[in-house]
Amino acid sequence: MTAIWMITALPFFFECIVMYVLPSLSRRTQFFGVTVAPDFRETAEARRILRAYRNQAVAHSIIGFCGCVLAVARNAPSGLAFAALWPGVGSLSAIALAHRAALRHAAPASSVRTASLRPRPRALPGGPWVWAGPFAILAAPATYVALHWSEIPERFPIHWGFGGRPNGWAARTVGGVYQFPAIGALVCLLMVFVAWQVGLNSRGSTAMRRQTVRAMAALAYLLAVLFGWLTAALPLGHGAPSPLNLGIIMGAAALLIVAIVVFGMRAKEEPEPDQAPSAAPGLVLGLSAAPGDNMADRYWRAGLFYFNPEDPVLFIEKRIGMGYDLNFGNPRAWVFLGVVLLIPLVVMLLSRL
Amino acid sequence: MTAVIRIDVASPVPVYRQIGDAIRALLVAGSLKPGDLLPPVRQLGIDLAVHFNTVAEAYRSLSDEGWLDLKRGRGATVIERPTPRRAPPESERRFAQRMRELVAASRAEGMPVAAIAQQLRGMTEELEP
Numbered sequence: 249m250t251a252i253w254m255i256t257a258l259p260f261f262f263e264c265i266v267m268y269v270l271p272s273l274s275r276r277t278q279f280f281g282v283t284v285a286p287d288f289r290e291t292a293e294a295r296r297i298l299r300a301y302r303n304q305a306v307a308h309s310i311i312g313f314c315g316c317v318l319a320v321a322r323n324a325p326s327g328l329a330f331a332a333l334w335p336g337v338g339s340l341s342a343i344a345l346a347h348r349a350a351l352r353h354a355a356p357a358s359s360v361r362t363a364s365l366r367p368r369p370r371a372l373p374g375g376p377w378v379w380a381g382p383f384a385i386l387a388a389p390a391t392y393v394a395l396h397w398s399e400i401p402e403r404f405p406i407h408w409g410f411g412g413r414p415n416g417w418a419a420r421t422v423g424g425v426y427q428f429p430a431i432g433a434l435v436c437l438l439m440v441f442v443a444w445q446v447g448l449n450s451r452g453s454t455a456m457r458r459q460t461v462r463a464m465a466a467l468a469y470l471l472a473v474l475f476g477w478l479t480a481a482l483p484l485g486h487g488a489p490s491p492l493n494l495g496i497i498m499g500a501a502a503l504l505i506v507a508i509v510v511f512g513m514r515a516k517e518e519p520e521p522d523q524a525p526s527a528a529p530g531l532v533l534g535l536s537a538a539p540g541d542n543m544a545d546r547y548w549r550a551g552l553f554y555f556n557p558e559d560p561v562l563f564i565e566k567r568i569g570m571g572y573d574l575n576f577g578n579p580r581a582w583v584f585l586g587v588v589l590l591i592p593l594v595v596m597l598l599s600r601l
Numbered sequence: 602m603t604a605v606i607r608i609d610v611a612s613p614v615p616v617y618r619q620i621g622d623a624i625r626a627l628l629v630a631g632s633l634k635p636g637d638l639l640p641p642v643r644q645l646g647i648d649l650a651v652h653f654n655t656v657a658e659a660y661r662s663l664s665d666e667g668w669l670d671l672k673r674g675r676g677a678t679v680i681e682r683p684t685p686r687r688a689p690p691e692s693e694r695r696f697a698q699r700m701r702e703l704v705a706a707s708r709a710e711g712m713p714v715a716a717i718a719q720q721l722r723g724m725t726e727e728l729e730p
Contacts, residue, residue, distance in 0.1 A: 359611035
């Protein structure tokens with residue numbers, strides 16, 4: 249039981265660390281999504297804003313964990329979901345507050361924009377074989393299960409309650425057995441699409457683009473292994489949760505996040521291939537300003553959401569943290585979001601087949 | 602090929618002209634050579650955060666001048682462009698007029714005569730084969 253509690257606390261602890269260091273994963277000229285003078289971070293006001301944000305982030309993680317403990321003690325699954333969401337939503341609201349405070353110290357945005365005339369490759373980086381890998385990983389256990397179809401019971405557990413007792417079942421039908429590889433394939437397809445669009449339809453540094461595409465590939469492989477394992481284990485009765493199973497999944501996810509952060513930080517330090525390194529870089533960790541991110545702060549709602557209908561870009565490099573944000577002023581961003589939200593609906597439909 | 606263009610969206614000069622002028626400067630300087638591929642209109646529009654039509658307009662004007670071959674969906678290719686043997690007198694008059702206006706504007710902004718002369722000398726040297 250102690251191991252289960254430790255594993256339950258791990259995501260909250262990990263999220264707390266991520267949220268704590270998040271403001272440091274920005275360019276020096278951007279503070280909580282606001283364009284500031286390069287030396288602003290050293291001022292007493294900047295330190296005060298940062299301290300207030302971090303206190304709130306830690307408090308939200310503690311509240312989330314306590315809520316989780318209470319929900320488990322009272323056997324309330326909806327309370328558990330609420331508690332799990334609390335730290336994330338709370339930290340985002342803390343960022344919004346810090347953004348508002350930082351806006352009082354905003355520096356004017358530059359009106360100068362630069363672009364390389366080097367055409368980007370249109371194909372997916374790494375070639376089709378790299379991106380076919382996750383689908384092959386999913387296909388292998390699906391084939392194994394097909395070969396052992398007669399060994400699958402009429403009804404098998406796919407969900408477990410707090411006490412470790414099964415409370416969700418699937419039948420030995422095509423929909424019931426193959427829902428896991430189908431969901432995995434859908435999610436991997438989404439990763440492929442994001443990697444392809446980030447390559448073609450994004451603005452930011454070349455190194456960050458390359459790093460994001462690699463992160464998408466790594467995530468697709470990790471999810472393929474996870475769903476592949478579920479495909480083989482659940483119908484054949486080996487999928488019951490154990491501290492070891494959960495520990496491996498969380499450990500792999502944590503490793504991937506750490507790798508994304510480390511490689512992302514390195515990517516931010518790389519100068520653009522076509523441009524000389526900035527003489528006055530401005531940065532946390534010695535980074536130069538993100539190419540193409542000298543847009544006015546008013547387009548960055550709460551420092552987190554980019555909304556600029558006049559900008560044709562779909563993905564733009566984040567101002568806080570690693571990776572890309574959607575341009576919510578672009579109608580295609582809403583189509584993309586709609587497709588992403590359709591995935592849980594497809595999952596529900598598949599499980600009912 | 603390593604070529605970067607720069608525009609100023611606060612400038613009174615229309616963006617499509619700034620893009621065209623910047624690419625033309627690279628073509629004249631030889632930074633872009635025949636056979637080089639320019640990015641598709643969508644890519645350059647995304648990188649400069651301007652509408653695709655703005656970039657398309659700039660590419661069209663360069664194509665009309667004989668610098669680019671435009672292919673739908675595949676961007677633009679730099680082509681061999683024979684230098685006109687002698688510019689028409691009208692062209693020289695227009696150049697002198699624009700230069701006078703530019704020098705006057707720079708002087709009005711406080712730029713010293715020596716700096717203007719140095720810039721002009723540098724540009725002339727870059728153009729010499």
